[in-house]
Amino acid sequence: MKKEAILQVNGIYKSFGVVKALKDVSVSFLPGEIHGLIGENGSGKSTLSSIISGIYSCDQGEMILEGKVYKPTSIMDGEKHGICMIVQEMGTIGGITVAANVFAGKEELFSRLGIVNRKAMNRAAQEALDKIGASYIKAENKIDEESFENRKIVEIARAMFNDVKVLIIDETTTALSQKGRELIYQIMNRLKDENKVVIFISHDLDELTEHCNTVTVLRDGVYIKTLYGEEIQPDVMRQLMIGREVQDNYYRDDYEDYRGGEDVITMEDVCTEGGLKHVSFTLKKGEILGIGGLTDSGMHDLGRTVFGLEKCEKGSVYLSSSGEKIQSPQKAIRHKIGYVSKNRDKESILNQSNIMDNICLPSYDKIRQGIYIAPKAERNLAQQESDVLKIKMSSLKQLCGQLSGGNKQKVALAKWLGNDSDILILDCPTRGIDVGVKAAIYKLMDDYRKEGKSILMISEELPELIGMSDRILILKDGMVTKEFKRSRELTESEAIKYMI
Numbered sequence: 001m002k003k004e005a006i007l008q009v010n011g012i013y014k015s016f017g018v019v020k021a022l023k024d025v026s027v028s029f030l031p032g033e034i035h036g037l038i039g040e041n042g043s044g045k046s047t048l049s050s051i052i053s054g055i056y057s058c059d060q061g062e063m064i065l066e067g068k069v070y071k072p073t074s075i076m077d078g079e080k081h082g083i084c085m086i087v088q089e090m091g092t093i094g095g096i097t098v099a100a101n102v103f104a105g106k107e108e109l110f111s112r113l114g115i116v117n118r119k120a121m122n123r124a125a126q127e128a129l130d131k132i133g134a135s136y137i138k139a140e141n142k143i144d145e146e147s148f149e150n151r152k153i154v155e156i157a158r159a160m161f162n163d164v165k166v167l168i169i170d171e172t173t174t175a176l177s178q179k180g181r182e183l184i185y186q187i188m189n190r191l192k193d194e195n196k197v198v199i200f201i202s203h204d205l206d207e208l209t210e211h212c213n214t215v216t217v218l219r220d221g222v223y224i225k226t227l228y229g230e231e232i233q234p235d236v237m238r239q240l241m242i243g244r245e246v247q248d249n250y251y252r253d254d255y256e257d258y259r260g261g262e263d264v265i266t267m268e269d270v271c272t273e274g275g276l277k278h279v280s281f282t283l284k285k286g287e288i289l290g291i292g293g294l295t296d297s298g299m300h301d302l303g304r305t306v307f308g309l310e311k312c313e314k315g316s317v318y319l320s321s322s323g324e325k326i327q328s329p330q331k332a333i334r335h336k337i338g339y340v341s342k343n344r345d346k347e348s349i350l351n352q353s354n355i356m357d358n359i360c361l362p363s364y365d366k367i368r369q370g371i372y373i374a375p376k377a378e379r380n381l382a383q384q385e386s387d388v389l390k391i392k393m394s395s396l397k398q399l400c401g402q403l404s405g406g407n408k409q410k411v412a413l414a415k416w417l418g419n420d421s422d423i424l425i426l427d428c429p430t431r432g433i434d435v436g437v438k439a440a441i442y443k444l445m446d447d448y449r450k451e452g453k454s455i456l457m458i459s460e461e462l463p464e465l466i467g468m469s470d471r472i473l474i475l476k477d478g479m480v481t482k483e484f485k486r487s488r489e490l491t492e493s494e495a496i497k498y499m500i
């Protein structure tokens with residue numbers, strides 16, 4: 001017997017000005033589906049999810065939820081109907097507690113005569129966190145003190161508090177460590193067993209193959225195909241997304257004995273408030289130095305510290321040649337050091353500025369003639385970098401905030417590639433980037449290395465670390481536990497041993 005769809009979207013259209021984000025998209029979501037939604041950056045995945053969850057309304061088309069017309073007026077209204085979404089970007093509200101985030105918009109559950117009973121709210125929020133296996137997050141804490149990862153988990157606790165029929169997870173797992181991912185997979189499987197629907201967006205084809213029983217492909221806002229069960233295979237998905245055959249060997253293939261150039265940056269015996277404990281290493285000319293570990297290992301702190309965003313309580317970071325210390329981002333930029341943060345919206349790009357300004361920002365010294373900045377030089381630089389990374393945009397003047405997640409990430413990278421940095425610190429560089437462009441980014445990194453520049457690559461993706469690095473340092477509890485040299489024999493499980 002054919003199952004009745006829980007949710008059906010029929011003939012959906014959505015435009016943003018001249019951009020046609022969705023064109024006549026129809027998909028059925030059946031009970032017990034972990035339904036992958038895939039497509040290149042800018043293909044319309046987040047737009048479709050936002051329409052389903054009530055963030056946007058569609059221009060044309062209709063949705064049917066359990067046999068009835070469903071037309072949510074807001075995300076709260078969507079939640080009331082049992083449709084919840086973990087958004088691609090940060091979805092929590094700053095300045096309030098974890099508990100207040102779990103129950104934002106639902107304070108009436110805990111209020112009498114207009115006064116919110118904080119204690120009861122904290123208790124309920126802690127229960128919600130405990131229930132999803134995240135008791136290590138404390139409900140009464142200020143949300144701002146929580147890591148990016150934990151804030152994502154708080155969003156999940158919020159979603160799961162509702163009676164969820166459809167849970168949408170938009171490109172969240174790549175921002176999480178293994179622990180966070182496991183937590184999400186468990187929740188997905190639980191919902192599947194309860195005959196609910198999970199709509200799962202990811203660019204990680206192995207992850208999709210492992211966890212989804214259904215996958216729908218979008219290309220340029222158009223529905224392409226739905227795959228079931230055994231049909232879900234990485235090369236099939238890759239071809240459907242991009243529309244042509246693409247190779248899957250993205251990484252560099254040289255393994256010759258690496259000797260390394262001279263030292264360019266030294267971190268010496270550094271301790272930080274963020275949790276680094278006596279960390280020492282040098283980054284060499286012409287090398288990609290990988291940094292791996294669990295999310296709270298201090299790996300993200302390490303990048304911030306090298307860029308001068310975080311203060312050394314002990315020890316220092318200095319240019320190996322002159323001994324000059326790097327204590328601020330201004331100084332780092334002056335010495336041609338670039339930094340792409342994991343926290344894209346907060347630290348990497350200006351969402352309220354346009355693409356051109358974002359890309360040119362660190363390069364004004366390069367393009368200025370005296371005090372004059374020629375608009376043409378600015379445009380050329382931005383155009384050139386956007387072409388290299390295939391940024392999908394309506395024009396260079398489009399606001400960054402309007403770009404799809406992966407395209408924002410490309411702007412964050414373009415900005416530093418454009419300014420001829422000698423040293424790049426890349427924290428989760430390919431987060432949210434589709435398979436087609438991922439290969440281009442790895443190629444750029446490899447070319448960069450061959451030009452004698454250096455990359456410090458912090459990553460939670462082990463295949464990427466192993467595939468691209470000349471050396472890998474593994475961090476655990478703020479300390480370096482192991483150094484690996486580039487080798488064909490190095491496996492993920494070998495690296496993980498030193499992380500946990």
Ligand SMILES: Nc1ncnc2c1ncn2[C@@H]1O[C@H](COP(=O)(O)OP(=O)(O)OP(=O)(O)O)[C@@H](O)[C@H]1O
Pocket residue numbers: 016017019020021039040041042043044045046047048088171392393401402403404405406407432434
């Ligand atoms: N608020 C907006 N204003 C203008 N254009 C938008 C807006 N939101 C999305 N778009 C455009 O709609 C198209 C689809 O974007 P969407 O965010 O749905 O892509 P996506 O498939 O989620 O991509 P990614 O994998 O990069 O997250 C893109 O061209 C994007 O620039």
Ligand SMILES: [Mg+2]
Pocket residue numbers: 045046047088170171404405406
């Ligand atoms: Mg998206």
